[in-house]
Amino acid sequence: MLRVKEAIIVEGRYDKNALSQLVDTVILETSGFGIFNNREKLALFRRLAEQRGLIILTDPDGAGFVIRNFLKGSIPPHLIKHAYVPDILGKERRKRTPGKEGKLGVEGMRPEVLEQALRQAGATFLDQPTEKASPVRAITKADLFALGLSGRPEAATLRQQLLSALELPAHLSPNAMLPVLNALFSYEELAAALVKLTKTEKI
Numbered sequence: 001m002l003r004v005k006e007a008i009i010v011e012g013r014y015d016k017n018a019l020s021q022l023v024d025t026v027i028l029e030t031s032g033f034g035i036f037n038n039r040e041k042l043a044l045f046r047r048l049a050e051q052r053g054l055i056i057l058t059d060p061d062g063a064g065f066v067i068r069n070f071l072k073g074s075i076p077p078h079l080i081k082h083a084y085v086p087d088i089l090g091k092e093r094r095k096r097t098p099g100k101e102g103k104l105g106v107e108g109m110r111p112e113v114l115e116q117a118l119r120q121a122g123a124t125f126l127d128q129p130t131e132k133a134s135p136v137r138a139i140t141k142a143d144l145f146a147l148g149l150s151g152r153p154e155a156a157t158l159r160q161q162l163l164s165a166l167e168l169p170a171h172l173s174p175n176a177m178l179p180v181l182n183a184l185f186s187y188e189e190l191a192a193a194l195v196k197l198t199k200t201e202k203i
Contacts, residue, residue, distance in 0.1 A: 002115065005124035006053040006081060007183060009045060011067060014094070015106040019057070022111045023118070026183045030058075030067055040169035042074055044180065047167075049079035051184055055121055057083040057114075059105035083121035085109050137187040139178065147194055150174040158197075165197050 007026040010016050016027045026048065028041075035041060048054060056071055058064035072080065085106055091098035092108040099105065106114070119125075144150040149159050159177070163170050168180060181190060 002118075003126040004055075004118065005126055006055045007048040008055045008057055008083075008118075009071065010057050010106055011059060011064065012107075014092070015057070015059075018107045018109065019114060022114055026052075026179045028180075030071075032063070033067065035067065036070060038169075040171075043167070044169055045071070046075050046079075048180075048183060049075050053079055053081065053124070055081045055083050055118065055123055057085070057106055057117065057121075059099075059103070060085055060087050061099060061101040061103050061105070063100075064105075081121045081123065083117040083123070085113060085117050139181050139185070139187050139190055141174070141178065143187060143190075144174050144178065147191065149177070158194075161197055162194060166193060 002023045004023050004025040007028060008019060008023070009028055009030060010019060011030050011032055013029060016029055019027055028045070028048075030041075031038070035045075045054065054075065056068050058068045068082070072082075085104075088104045088109070089098075089102050090104045090108060091102075092104065109117075141150070145152075149155055149162065155174075159172075159174070160170060163172060163177075166185075168177075172180065185193070
């Protein structure tokens with residue numbers, strides 16, 4: 001598993017699934033053209049770009065370049081790196097027919113092709129093992145439960161309040177929250193934000 005500093009933006013969940021087997025970093029989806037009307041998600045992309053940098057990895061077809069150009073115009077250019085996969089004709093296994101332009105998307109690329117694309121983009125690869133890379137305590141699923149953010153009747157309400165307080169997209173599920181929280185906050189910062197939130201609610 002390759003550890004990458006930058007967060008990576010892809011178009012859809014199948015792209016994310018393919019990439020997550022190769023790299024260890026935050027991988028977020030544009031939901032295709034859905035990003036055009038999703039201000040919350042775009043704000044999150046900008047925030048991640050400022051915190052750790054972004055790599056944009058879209059399909060090599062026309063739609064992929066439209067999405068890439070939209071992001072290029074919405075996020076400060078110096079915070080973005082662009083990764084490109086080659087034009088390879090074919091179709092992904094899950095599809096009955098090829099895409100409109102007959103090209104493989106990110107999900108259909110071999111791991112070595114994806115790695116080469118990231119290296120050519122200038123991705124920052126972290127050589128240290130995960131546990132030695134940072135003294136910051138990671139946030140886990142167990143933490144979300146212990147803090148009342150999942151697995152309890154009132155968890156959804158508290159989660160919405162926290163996401164609002166942290167200026168994160170309101171639709172994030174516990175599973176979707178986890179990588180975002182770890183990318184932006186330490187466990188101590190999350191716990192402190194919850195303490196502040198509960199005090200405010202009581203007032």
